[in-house]
Amino acid sequence: xxxxxxxxxxxxxxxxxxxxxxxxxxxxxxxxxxxxxxxxxxxxxxxxxxxxxxxxxxxxxxxxxxxxxxxxxxxxxxxxxxxxxxxxxxxxxxxxxxxxxxxxxxxxxxxxxxxxxxxxxxxxxxxxxxxxxxxxxxxxxxxxxxxxxxxxxxxxxxxxxxxxxxxxxxxxxxxxxxxxxxxxxxxxxxxxxxxxxxxxxxxxxxxxxxxxxxxxxxxxxxxxxxxxxxxxxxxxxxxxxxxxxxxxxxxxxxxxxxxxxxxxxxxxxxxxxxxxxxxx
Amino acid sequence: xxxxxxxxxxxxxxxxxxxxxxxxxxxxxxxxxxxxxxxxxxxxxxxxxxxxxxxxxxxxxxxxxxxxxxxxxxxxxxxxxxxxxxxxxxxxxxxxxxxxxxxxxxxxxxxxxxxxxxxxxxxxxxxxxxxxxxxxxxxxxxxxxxxxxxxxxxxxxxxxxxxxxxxxxxxxxxxxxxxxxxxxxxxxxxxxxxxxxxxxxxxxxxxxxxxxxxxxxxxxxxxxxxxxxxxxxxxxxxxxxxxxxxxxxxxxxxxxxxxxxxxxxxxx
Numbered sequence: 210x211x212x213x214x215x216x217x218x219x220x221x222x223x224x225x226x227x228x229x230x231x232x233x234x235x236x237x238x239x240x241x242x243x244x245x246x247x248x249x250x251x252x253x254x255x256x257x258x259x260x261x262x263x264x265x266x267x268x269x270x271x272x273x274x275x276x277x278x279x280x281x282x283x284x285x286x287x288x289x290x291x292x293x294x295x296x297x298x299x300x301x302x303x304x305x306x307x308x309x310x311x312x313x314x315x316x317x318x319x320x321x322x323x324x325x326x327x328x329x330x331x332x333x334x335x336x337x338x339x340x341x342x343x344x345x346x347x348x349x350x351x352x353x354x355x356x357x358x359x360x361x362x363x364x365x366x367x368x369x370x371x372x373x374x375x376x377x378x379x380x381x382x383x384x385x386x387x388x389x390x391x392x393x394x395x396x397x398x399x400x401x402x403x404x405x406x407x408x409x410x411x412x413x414x415x416x417x418x419x420x421x422x423x424x425x426x427x428x429x430x431x432x433x434x435x436x437x438x439x440x441x442x443x444x445x446x447x448x449x450x451x452x453x454x455x456x457x458x459x460x461x462x463x464x465x466x467x468x469x470x471x472x473x474x475x476x477x478x479x480x481x482x483x484x485x486x487x488x489x
Numbered sequence: 490x491x492x493x494x495x496x497x498x499x500x501x502x503x504x505x506x507x508x509x510x511x512x513x514x515x516x517x518x519x520x521x522x523x524x525x526x527x528x529x530x531x532x533x534x535x536x537x538x539x540x541x542x543x544x545x546x547x548x549x550x551x552x553x554x555x556x557x558x559x560x561x562x563x564x565x566x567x568x569x570x571x572x573x574x575x576x577x578x579x580x581x582x583x584x585x586x587x588x589x590x591x592x593x594x595x596x597x598x599x600x601x602x603x604x605x606x607x608x609x610x611x612x613x614x615x616x617x618x619x620x621x622x623x624x625x626x627x628x629x630x631x632x633x634x635x636x637x638x639x640x641x642x643x644x645x646x647x648x649x650x651x652x653x654x655x656x657x658x659x660x661x662x663x664x665x666x667x668x669x670x671x672x673x674x675x676x677x678x679x680x681x682x683x684x685x686x687x688x689x690x691x692x693x694x695x696x697x698x699x700x701x702x703x704x705x706x707x708x709x710x711x712x713x714x715x716x717x718x719x720x721x722x723x724x725x726x727x728x729x730x731x732x733x734x735x736x737x738x739x740x741x742x743x744x745x746x747x748x749x750x751x752x753x754x755x756x757x
Contacts, residue, residue, distance in 0.1 A: 437610060
């Protein structure tokens with residue numbers, strides 16, 4: 210099945226960089242990951258959850274440590290389970306407590322990192338330091354299938370619950386008056402972020418994954434006035450940065466994830482300075 | 490006048506109208522009792538105003554009715570045919586929308602999110618747009634359909650939220666200080682719209698307000714709430730009982746009975 214993609218890519222893109230299979234894999238990964246970041250990012254930014262998604266990354270890091278301890282060679286399953294629980298716990302505590310959300314997230318985030326570091330140090334930290342930076346070019350065919358599954362699942366979820374997420378984002382009481390189960394929707398939303406972040410963290414890296422979620426949506430907000438524009442432009446920026454970042458990093462021999470983030474940041478600043486022309 | 494007489498005659502039953510009954514309602518959060526033993530009975534078509542000092546539990550009462558905070562006691566909505574409880578459709582206009590004003594969401598998006606199953610990020614259903622336009626027309630806000638929410642003035646936003654709360658037509662409409670941040674013109678328009686609604690639809694309204702002038706002009710009944718119902722009755726009666734009001738820091742009534750009272754320490 211992957212061979213079909215290889216043929217299409219070589220046919221459509223007669224360039225030098227696409228000749229390598231690892232580049233074709235990476236391109237496919239970018240095409241699957243970046244739209245998700247663009248979509249989920251819109252509500253992460255609108256709900257002021259940038260810090261939250263950052264801490265989910267930290268939770269995923271700890272999850273990988275725990276997975277490595279118990280699960281042996283393939284730590285991903287342990288990591289996903291852990292960060293899903295992590296996301297649910299934070300969301301429920303946020304809902305039940307009056308402490309500021311920032312504080313709660315800060316507490317959990319630092320605890321998670323501390324636990325992760327201690328666990329990993331016993332098993333040789335270097336082996337897992339790749340999770341900090343990530344390596345998109347290392348992605349393998351089997352992992353692409355996993356990405357495809359999460360791609361379909363997240364899009365489906367976003368079609369089903371988006372209206373409710375938007376209502377809660379605008380006003381929680383208003384959403385409740387419409388019969389929306391706000392806690393459940395919040396949990397579904399944060400769990401989807403947790404799963405996406407955890408799965409992609411090994412290719413994107415803990416240090417920059419959050420920028421990929423926040424930057425496209427933050428850039429898009431500057432020039433859009435309704436939800437369709439907001440999502441469309443956000444996904445477009447995300448995919449543009451992803452694809453161009455991959456190509457640029459190939460020729461300049463720079464880390465792929467970081468190159469993508471730099472391009473997204475450049476787009477953000479460009480739109481930021483243009484925002485007055487679009488404001489309504 | 491007629492209405493209040495009616496109430497006196499058939500207190501206790503619903504007089505063949507639908508009605509809302511709040512019985513022995515209490516809310517305790519942690520160790521703090523915010524409301525206890527609250528009894529309010531509202532007939533259809535009535536506008537009941539809830540006044541009271543800050544921290545008296547006005548907003549908490551609305552939150553309990555919305556199911557946002559757990560409560561003890563009963564909240565029942567009885568339909569016109571008998572004493573059969575039904576699940577009421579509740580419309581709610583929040584006090585001030587504490588939302589991210591930079592969010593690229595239009596008024597049309599808000600209606601889509603509320604009324605449609607189709608995701609607002611992917612589609613803009615024509616039927617919903619038409620429905621939204623009709624709803625906005627009722628509050629003279631048709632022209633706001635494609636505006637960004639964050640770009641609306643306080644009064645415009647309240648009117649949009651009122652239009653939203655009325656679709657689908659609710660059995661019970663909860664208005665939490667709906668006029669904060671409205672100018673005089675917007676205020677008149679808002680109350681006129683509410684008055685019109687009561688005539689055209691069979692709905693009960695609970696209004697939390699600090700604007701006693703408007704309350705005395707528009708409400709059928711006033712409930713003074715401070716942890717429990719301190720006093721309730723027609724506006725003349727409640728506002729006439731100056732000693733009770735003063736106890737709760739509500740002052741500024743003129744001897745001639747004109748209501749322009751203000752809550753002490755209130756900032757708006």
